[in-house]
Amino acid sequence: MARNEDRMRQVVAGLSEGVILIEPDQTISYANEAVLAMHGVAGLSELGETVAEYRRNFMVDYRSHPEVGPLQPPVERLLAGEAFRDTDVEVHNFRDPRRRWVHRIRSLVTMDGSARPTGLALVIQDVSDRYEAEARFEDMFQANPAPALVCRVADLRYVKVNQGFLDLSGYTREQVLGRSFCEIDLLTHVEGRSLAVENLHAGRTIPQMEACLNVPADSEKYVIVAGHPIRMPGGEPCMLFTFADLEDRRKAEVELKLSEERFAKAFQLNPVPTALLSTDSLVASDINEAFATMFGGPGDNSGAVASRLWVDEAEQARFKRTLKRSEGVRGFEARLRTQDGEILDCLVSAEPVRINGGTFVLCAIQDITARKRTETELIAAIETVMADASWFSHGVIEKLALMRNPSPPGKPAALVEKLTRREHDLLEGICKGATDPEIAAELGLSLSTVRNHLASLYRKIGVNRRSAVVVWARERGIGSAPAGGAGKATKLGRKHQTN
Known part of the structure; x- marks a missing residue:
């Protein structure tokens, strides 16, 4: 008997199971x-x-069969002579609570001829x-934002569902779990539905489809x-369905279509000649009615119209370079x-614009x-008037001069009335x-004083040389003028300074 027991222990010692x-x-x-x-x-x-x-060293909690309850641990059931299989329990070490294991336990009970237990064993x-x-999969599955x-x-x-699918569909967890594919059909209106359903029954991959x-x-x-075959606990074949919401894309497509329709209507109704050009060669791919009326009839080939449009090829090349450099x-x-x-x-x-997924150049032309x-004609008239300005008031002459040569943006206009008497x-x-010494002698001033006044005059009227001073003055009717006009121009200047 002892020999049999030793032999049995040797066999048990070599098992991978506990x-x-x-x-x-x-x-x-x-x-x-x-x-x-x-352990x-x-x-x-x-x-x-x-x-x-x-019991004092280890705490045992059921992971499966929770209906058994914590008051009937596996060892108690074994002592009662109960035979059970594949019971999963979580084992905690009291001395080190951080150490935990999950054991799958089954019982073995040997009886004598009187049906009394002679040997009890737990196989672990x-x-x-x-x-x-499984815990990692569950955490990942639930945390995954993709439905x-x-x-x-x-x-x-359906045996599992994550929050992403609930948010997408509006179902509650209770409405999904335990329901069948027939009740919640995931492949409605799918092109190639029969093949997809066949793959589902066979546990094969279902490729992406709308x-x-x-x-x-x-x-x-x-x-x-899309469907991906997986195996759940116990090796049970399942299909993992994943989803991508198309609502935002569909709304964007509808909005894009409406936007392109609005653009097409605005393009054709625009009274300004307008054309859509290719981005590489700037050949017109579409023209509106105003463009066709001015540069080519509706029946003309738009490419031919574009080729004869520019008068100066160098000017066209400069336009292309400018457009390429600044993108506008x-x-x-x-x-x-x-x-x-x-x-x-x-x-x-x-x-540059994007239309129907393509890139074009939107070009508008103003005649x-x-x-x-x-x-x-106005400049010519001004120049004619300025040639004999003796009969104009100084204010009118100055306004005409400003119309002909306006001041740069942000710079105040240089006006005669702002000059001092000496200037x-x-x-x-x-x-x-007259030279600077001649002016100094005539006015009774020192040469340095004359030069200081001269520098102030240059700053006020925005010039840096004497010839520019002469041009500025003559545009305003001051200084030399045609016969009969010089004296009056000088008098006008004197009168202005006196007033």
């Missing part, structure tokens, strides 16, 4: 090395030599790694869905040819021929061709 032998008097007679390792102890004394000591398998992997749920292949029922979910709010939710042009002056061969002075503005002609005397002397 084995604990318990005598009917509740003493632990044997524990193999696998059991000691599963993190070196010997039977640390494990517990009796059932009572084991360490499944901690599997539970840790997902798990369908069991055997009966096509689908329409029927959600509780009596509406439809457009998504991209405003008010580029150019001469363009109409369909009748007339040459127009134009302002060309261009800006300024009449405006430039008016400006030219005005210097202005007249310069216009007569």
